[in-house]
Amino acid sequence: MKFQNYARLRYKISLPIILILSLTSLYIFHTLIIERKNCTNTLELINGLQNTAVEMLTAPKGRGTDSSARVFDDIMNKLQSYPADNRFSKLLNSEKSGLFSTASDFLKTVKTESPEAINKNMRRLAAAVEMVSSDINKIFYSRHVNLIKYEYAIIFLICILVVLQYTLVDAPMRDELLRCAREKELNKSTIKKLAERDTLTNLPGRMKFYEESEKAVATATRYGSDLALIKMDIHDFKTINRKLGQKVGDKILAGFARLVRKNLRRPDSFFRVGGDKFIILAPHTSVKNAKSLTEKINKLISLSKSLKNTSLLLNTGIAMCEVDETAETLLKKVDLALKESKKYGPGTIYTHPESAKKAE
16 A cells, blocks of 8 residues: 555656656647748748849849739738747848848839849848848757757656656556456465365365366266265264363364375265265265265274264265266255254264164
8 A cells, every 4th residue: 555655646746747848848849840930931031032133133124023023022011020029020120131121222223223223232132131041040040959959858858757657656566566466366266265175174165065066976977977975964063062162173073074084085075064064975986885984984983082082973864876966956865864864863874765774
């Protein structure tokens, strides 16, 4: 939580800064485009002024002079209409260059048709155009270079911030998310194992029994093999728990589970499905062998040093898997068999649908 708060704070600081710098960079780029266009248009108008003047001089008398004069006058009006805040307005109106006054004088002398005066004003106009064009290029170049420097500086700063953002925030947060995801998967796996396995006896639990019994029944019905389900209930375990205490009762359950598990075959599965209820899933086991196994378990309990002093007795039900059997019907049969065994007293083994038998 502390890491997430710290990362969130860094996001709140770094992202607005990156956004502001990006907008600034975009604004500078837009300014560069506008100023380049403004400079190009202004230079075209100034050069157009000189070119129109040349056309007026070279055109035959009486042919096109008036139209060129109108074009010349139109260019003058466009240049003079530049707003005062325009970057090139001062240069155009500079008294040093005298562009507008020279252009006006040239236009007047053209109308008087005095060759000497026209040539003189033409030279003055060309000098004024060259001076203004040179000044505009210098200002634009200086301004352009500075803006590009700012642009590169901001882009470089954005790159540094992005790298820092990734290194200090994104990468650690991604690692934290991956760690949380791994922990979540581990917790899910642990919860699943706890749900499938009883922590006291270290035996698979009820959920695992349902899963395994369905597989075993499906295999047995498919191949026509024997499958025995043995359910055992410790007789009057509540009284044992009450007299000896829950701690001792837990030890008895754990000892009973160890004893039975050690004496089962490798294919057999042993489950704890309730407080004092246990199930053995025994594939390839006939009714006779299932009875022999339960009798063996009862005998081992009576001989066990850790269990013989507790008067531990079992009620056992046995059910065999038949054709078209399902895990659910097989479990109902073994539950019925266990219930019937309890009618005949502790230590009874009942095989569904046979009669009860007292354990030896």
